[in-house]
Amino acid sequence: MDWGAIPQFLAGGLAIGAVYGLIGVGFSLIYSTSKVINFAQGEFVVYGGLTTVSLALFDIPASVALPLSLAASIVMGGALQGLLSTARKGSNELTYIMTTIGVAIALQGLAHQIWGTDYKTYALYPQGAIKVFGASVNYATITILVITALVCVALWVFLFRSMIGKAMRACANDSRAARTVGIRPRRMALLAYLASAAIGGLAGMLITPSQMMSYDNGVILAIKGFTAAIVGGLANPFGAVIGGLVLGLLEGLGVGLISSDLQNAYAFLTLLVILLVRPQGLFGRAEPGSAR
Amino acid sequence: MLGILASFAIVPLVSQDPYVLGVWTFLLLNILVVVGLDLLLGYAGQLSLGHGIFVAIGAYASGLLTTKAGFSGWTAMPVGMLAAALLAAIVAVPTLRLRGYYLAMATLGFPVMFDAAVRVTSQWSGGSSGIISIPRLKIGGYILRDPLVYYYLVLGVVAVVLLVVWNLANSRLGLKLRAIHADETAASARGINVTSLKVMVFVASATIAALSGSLYVHNVQFVAPDTFGLNYSLTLVIMLVVGGMGRIWGGILGVVLLGWMPELLREAATWQPVIFGSILAIIMLFAPSGLAGFVRRRSFFLPEEAPAGPPSISSEKPVLAVRDIGKAFGGVQAVKGLSFDVRAGEIKSIIGPNGAGKSTALALISGAIAADSGTIKLGGQPVEQTPAYHRARLGLGRTFQHARLIPTLTVYENMVLGASVLGNRYEAEASMILHHLDLVHVAHAFPGEANQYERKLIEIGTALAASPALLLLDEPGAGLSSTEIEKLATLLREQKERGCAIVLVDHIMSLVIPLSDSILVLNSGSPIMDGEPAEVIADADVRRAYLGERSDVHA
Numbered sequence: 001m002d003w004g005a006i007p008q009f010l011a012g013g014l015a016i017g018a019v020y021g022l023i024g025v026g027f028s029l030i031y032s033t034s035k036v037i038n039f040a041q042g043e044f045v046v047y048g049g050l051t052t053v054s055l056a057l058f059d060i061p062a063s064v065a066l067p068l069s070l071a072a073s074i075v076m077g078g079a080l081q082g083l084l085s086t087a088r089k090g091s092n093e094l095t096y097i098m099t100t101i102g103v104a105i106a107l108q109g110l111a112h113q114i115w116g117t118d119y120k121t122y123a124l125y126p127q128g129a130i131k132v133f134g135a136s137v138n139y140a141t142i143t144i145l146v147i148t149a150l151v152c153v154a155l156w157v158f159l160f161r162s163m164i165g166k167a168m169r170a171c172a173n174d175s176r177a178a179r180t181v182g183i184r185p186r187r188m189a190l191l192a193y194l195a196s197a198a199i200g201g202l203a204g205m206l207i208t209p210s211q212m213m214s215y216d217n218g219v220i221l222a223i224k225g226f227t228a229a230i231v232g233g234l235a236n237p238f239g240a241v242i243g244g245l246v247l248g249l250l251e252g253l254g255v256g257l258i259s260s261d262l263q264n265a266y267a268f269l270t271l272l273v274i275l276l277v278r279p280q281g282l283f284g285r286a287e288p289g290s291a292r
Numbered sequence: 293m294l295g296i297l298a299s300f301a302i303v304p305l306v307s308q309d310p311y312v313l314g315v316w317t318f319l320l321l322n323i324l325v326v327v328g329l330d331l332l333l334g335y336a337g338q339l340s341l342g343h344g345i346f347v348a349i350g351a352y353a354s355g356l357l358t359t360k361a362g363f364s365g366w367t368a369m370p371v372g373m374l375a376a377a378l379l380a381a382i383v384a385v386p387t388l389r390l391r392g393y394y395l396a397m398a399t400l401g402f403p404v405m406f407d408a409a410v411r412v413t414s415q416w417s418g419g420s421s422g423i424i425s426i427p428r429l430k431i432g433g434y435i436l437r438d439p440l441v442y443y444y445l446v447l448g449v450v451a452v453v454l455l456v457v458w459n460l461a462n463s464r465l466g467l468k469l470r471a472i473h474a475d476e477t478a479a480s481a482r483g484i485n486v487t488s489l490k491v492m493v494f495v496a497s498a499t500i501a502a503l504s505g506s507l508y509v510h511n512v513q514f515v516a517p518d519t520f521g522l523n524y525s526l527t528l529v530i531m532l533v534v535g536g537m538g539r540i541w542g543g544i545l546g547v548v549l550l551g552w553m554p555e556l557l558r559e560a561a562t563w564q565p566v567i568f569g570s571i572l573a574i575i576m577l578f579a580p581s582g583l584a585g586f587v588r589r590r591s592f593f594l595p596e597e598a599p600a601g602p603p604s605i606s607s608e609k610p611v612l613a614v615r616d617i618g619k620a621f622g623g624v625q626a627v628k629g630l631s632f633d634v635r636a637g638e639i640k641s642i643i644g645p646n647g648a649g650k651s652t653a654l655a656l657i658s659g660a661i662a663a664d665s666g667t668i669k670l671g672g673q674p675v676e677q678t679p680a681y682h683r684a685r686l687g688l689g690r691t692f693q694h695a696r697l698i699p700t701l702t703v704y705e706n707m708v709l710g711a712s713v714l715g716n717r718y719e720a721e722a723s724m725i726l727h728h729l730d731l732v733h734v735a736h737a738f739p740g741e742a743n744q745y746e747r748k749l750i751e752i753g754t755a756l757a758a759s760p761a762l763l764l765l766d767e768p769g770a771g772l773s774s775t776e777i778e779k780l781a782t783l784l785r786e787q788k789e790r791g792c793a794i795v796l797v798d799h800i801m802s803l804v805i806p807l808s809d810s811i812l813v814l815n816s817g818s819p820i821m822d823g824e825p826a827e828v829i830a831d832a833d834v835r836r837a838y839l840g841e842r843s844d845v846h847a
Contacts, residue, residue: 087576088578093393102571105565108565109564220404272398
C-alpha cells in the first residue's frame with residue numbers, strides 16, 4: 001500500500017467524480033419532476049462524447065462541435081420524454097423504468113453500429129499539470145472541475161432565481177398543488193429531460209478527451225451516476241454533484257490502494273452500503289413510514 | 293400447463309438434428325430461469341436486472357467443483373444452488389425494503405461485481421478466459437453425452453419445477469404476491485408479511501436460476517464470466533415481458549418466441565440489442581402485460597354453498613387499550629396524549645374537524661405508522677413495536693379512507709386474500725362474507741368495475757373475512773346515500789352483536805350518533821371529550837370546535 005501517493009490517487013478521481021456528479025444531476029432532475037428513474041441517462045453521456053468525436057474527425061473546430069453536440073443531446077432528451085409520454089394512462093413506475101431500459105439497450109446497440117467497438121477520443125485540453133498538495137493535477141481535471149462548478153451555479157440560478165426554475169421545484173415538491181396554480185407538470189418534466197440530456201451530453205464531452213469513450217460505457221456510467229445521485233439524496237441535484245465527487249475520490253483511492261481490477265466494483269459497493277445505512281443519502285430526508 | 297410440457301416432449305420426434313436439439317435444450321434452460329424471474333418480477337413486482345449472476349453462480353460452482361475439486365456433477369449442483377440462495381438472501385434483505393427501482397439499480401451492478409470477482413480470483417477461477425473441459429454428468433457409469441438424452445433430462449427437471457411453480461402461483465401464495473405487487477400497504481393490512489415473502493421469492497428464483505446454470509455447463513462444457521452477463525440478464529427480462537409477466541406460461545411463450553432470435557439474426561447479430569431494446573420499450577408503452585395480457589386470467593374457485601355465519605368473540609379485557617399515544621411529523625404534532633379503551637361488542641366513534649388527527653390515530657393503532665410515544669394493547673398484548681401485518685394476524689382489521697382494494701384481483705380474490713390469515717378456513721370465510729354482504733353478483737368482477745357503495749362494502753368485507761376482533765373504519769359513510777348509510781349501520785350492528793369491537797371515524801352524524809356506544813372528540817391532535825353520544829353533542833366545547841354552536845344535531 002502506497003500511502004504517500006494518496007493525494008495523487010484522490011486527484012485521479014476528481015475529474016471522473018465531477019462527471020459522475022453531472023450524470024447524477026440528470027437522474028435527480030428527472031426523478032424530482034416525473035418520479036422516473038431514467039436508465040438511459042448513461043446513453044446521453046456516451047452519445048454526447050462520441051458525437052463530438054465524429055464532428056472532430058471532420059475537422060470541425062471545438063467551438064462549433066461542442067454546441068452542435070449539445071444540441072443533439074437536447075433533441076435526444078426531448079425525444080425520450082416524447083416517447084415516454086405515449087405510455088398508456090395509469091402505467092406504474094415499473095413500466096416507465098423498463099421502457100427507459102429498453103431505450104438504453106436500443107441506443108447502445110445503435111451506438112455500436114454507428115461507432116464500432118473502439119475506444120474513441122478527441123483533443124480538447126491543453127497538456128500540462130499543476131502541483132497541489134503533492135499531487136499532480138492536470139489541466140483536464142481543472143477544466144472539468146471548473147465547468148462542473150459553472151453548471152452548478154447556472155443550475156442554482158435557474159432553480160432558485162428564475163420563475164421557470166421555481167415552477168420546476170414546485171412541481172417536484174407537489175405536482176398536484178403545482179397544477180392548481182397553473183404549472184403544467186408535463187412541461188416541467190420535458191424541461192427536466194432536456195436539461196438532463198444536455199448536462200449528460202456535456203459530461204460525455206468533458207470526459208471523452210480525458211479518458212476515452214466506447215459505445216458500451218453507458219450502463220456503467222448510468223450506475224455510477226445513479227449512485228452519485230443516491231449518495232447525495234435523489235431529490236437534490238447539488239447533492240448529486242457532491243455524491244459524484246465522493247464516489248470519484250473513493251474510486252481513485254480504491255484503484256490506487258487496492259486494485260484497479262475492481263474499479264467498477266467500488267461504485268456498486270458504495271451503492272449497497274448507502275442503501276443499507278442511509279438510503280435517503282447525505283442530504284435527503286427519510287421518507288416517513290417507508291421501511292417496515 | 294401439462295399440455296405445454298407434453299408438446300415440448302414431442303419436439304425431438306420432429307427433428308433429431310443435434311444442433312436443433314441443442315438449441316431447444318438451451319431454450320428449456322432459459323424457460324427455467326425466466327419462470328423463476330416471473331415469480332419475482334411478474335408476481336411480486338420486483339425488478340431484478342442482473343438475474344444472470346445466479347445462473348453464473350450455478351454454472352461456475354458446477355464448473356469449478358468438477359474440474360478443480362473432483363466433485364461429481366450431481367453433488368456440485370446443490371452447492372451452486374445454495375451459494376446462489378445465500379447471495380440472494382444477502383442482497384435482498386436490505387434492498388427489498390426499499391422502493392422497486394433501488395433493487396433494479398442494485399442488481400444492474402451484479403454482472404460488474406461477478407466479472408470483478410472472477411478476475412480478482414483468476415488463479416483458480418479461470419479469469420476472463422473462463423473454465424474449459426467441464427465434464428458431463430454421469431448416471432452410474434453412463435456419460436450423458438447424447439443430445440437427445442440430455443434434452444429429456446432437462447425437460448424432466450423443467451417439468452417438475454414448472455408444475456410446482458404453477459401450483460404455487462395459482463394458490464393463495466400467488467394472490468399474496470400479486471397483492472404485494474399492486475399495493476404493499478394494503479397487503480400488509482391484510483396480514484401479509486411483505487418483506488419476508490419478497491425475500492423468499494428472490495431466493496427461490498435465484499436457486500432455480502443456479503440449477504439452470506449447472507445443467508448448462510455440463511452440456512456445453514465451457515463457461516466464461518460474460519456468458520451470463522448483462523446482455524443475458526436483460527434478454528431474460530425482455531423475453532418475460534414480451535411473453536407476459538405474472539402468468540408463468542407467458543415466460544414460456546416469450547422464450548420460445550424470442551429465444552430463436554440470436555440464431556435467426558446470425559449475420560446481423562450486432563443488431564440484436566437494438567431490436568430487443570426497441571421491442572421492450574414498445575411493449576412496455578403499449579402492452580405492458582405482454583402477449584399473455586390478451587388472455588383473461590382464470591378466477592379463483594368460488595364454492596357454491598354459503599356456509600354458516602361468523603364465529604363470535606368474547607373477552608373480558610378490553611380488545612383495544614390505547615394509552616397516551618403521540619405522533620409528530622416534522623414540526624406538526626398530529627396526535628398527542630390520546631388514551632381510550634374499547635371492549636368487545638363496543639362501538640366507539642372518533643369525530644373532530646379536518647386535520648384533528650383522526651386518520652393518524654387509526655394509522656397508529658393499525659401499525660401503518662409507528663407511534664412516537666405511548667402504549668397500544670390488543671387484547672392485553674402490547675403491540676407498539678409490532679408491524680402492521682402482524683397486528684392484522686392478531687385480529688385487527690381496517691379499512692382506508694380511499695378504499696385500498698387490489699385492482700388486479702377479482703372481488704372474490706380480494707376477500708380470499710383478506711381471509712388468508714385464517715389458515716385453511718379461508719375459502720369458506722371469504723365465500724360466506726361474499727354471500728352475507730350480497731356481493732355474489734360481482735364476485736368475479738374487478739373492484740374497478742363495482743360502484744362506490746359496493747367498493748366500500750367489498751373493503752369492509754375483505755376486513756371482515758379475517759374474522760377480526762377489532763375493526764377500524766376510516767370514513768366508511770363518505771359518499772353514501774342515506775339508504776346506504778342505514779344498510780351500513782345495520783351491518784355494523786351485526787358485527788357488534790357478534791362481539792367485534794369497532795372504532796369508527798366519520799363526519800356523518802346520522803351514522804355516528806345512533807350507532808356509537810361512546811364518542812371521542814379530537815381537536816388538533818388531542819382529545820377534548822370522551823363520553824356517551826348525548827353528553828358529547830350537548831357539550832359546549834365540542835360544539836364550538838366541531839359541531840357548530842347553533843347546530844341542531846341531536847341524539
